[in-house]
Amino acid sequence: MTTKQSLNFIRDRRKRELLDADRLHALLLETQPEYYELEKQIRSLRLDVLKGKGDENELAKLREKRLLFLQKIGIKLEMLEPAPHCEICGDSGVTSNGYCRCVIAHQTAADTTLFSFEESNFDLFGEESELAKRVYAIMQKYCAKFPEVNKNNVVIVGKCGSGKSYLATAMADCVLKKGYTCFLTTAFGFINDMLKYHTAPLADKAEIIFPYLDCDMLVIDDLGSETKLNNVSEEYLYLVLNERTAKKRSTVITTNLDYEQISARYGERIASRLFDKNNSIVTSVSNTDLRKR
Ligand SMILES: [Zn+2]
Structure with missing residues (x-):
């Protein structure tokens, strides 16, 4: 939507x-x-x-x-005398700063089936269920504190089927339930939108990129699974990460790539931003070696 x-x-x-x-x-x-x-x-x-x-x-x-x-x-x-659903914009959908947060919340909710932390079933993870439990607990704590968190970025590394997407939607669910805006998308959706942004007339650009910059938490699921587009992937991923870091907004990335692979695919500056210990929590739901810096 x-x-x-x-x-x-x-x-x-x-x-x-x-x-x-x-x-x-x-x-x-x-x-x-x-x-x-x-x-x-x-x-x-x-x-x-x-x-x-x-x-x-x-x-x-x-x-x-x-x-x-x-x-x-x-x-x-x-x-x-029906009261509007949103007290901020009175259901006009806009505020003096642009689109109201209720618009993003609606967009995310309409696009996604969200799972909650409470519904998590670790039996699905087989031999890695203990690891998954630990990582889920850390992320649940992170969301409980949100937005009062010390580190704005979260990178969840895991193999295909390791439950990292499930974890990402549980985080989105938790943050939305607390009344914050969360925009959840796949790497595929992100790249599609960035390509649209890249080619759109100036007047239409703001609307396309707005959810990525303005939401309190952005979740990009399965980075690395999408087609890589020259002049788009790297440039806009960096732009979004940079803007969000500057505004102290959270970005959650799930991926099956490690530091070296992210660096090879998206460049060193994106890898170091994502794996920067001072501003990122990097965790793995698979028993793989994480090459952190
Ligand atoms: Zn509103």
């Missing part, structure tokens, strides 16, 4: 809910004389209050009366 589709979803949902509320209001006016009378009084008194000559206490009393009437006929106030 694109950012724009998520934005439309959020706006359309708001429109629909307001329209439903309007319809209910009209129906009540038409069929409930008591409601009609109360509404009429509230409206005229509200105008008076706005002009500074009405009694606010009286207005509050009328509203209370209306509320009681609604209760009596089994209608909740939020059906008539």
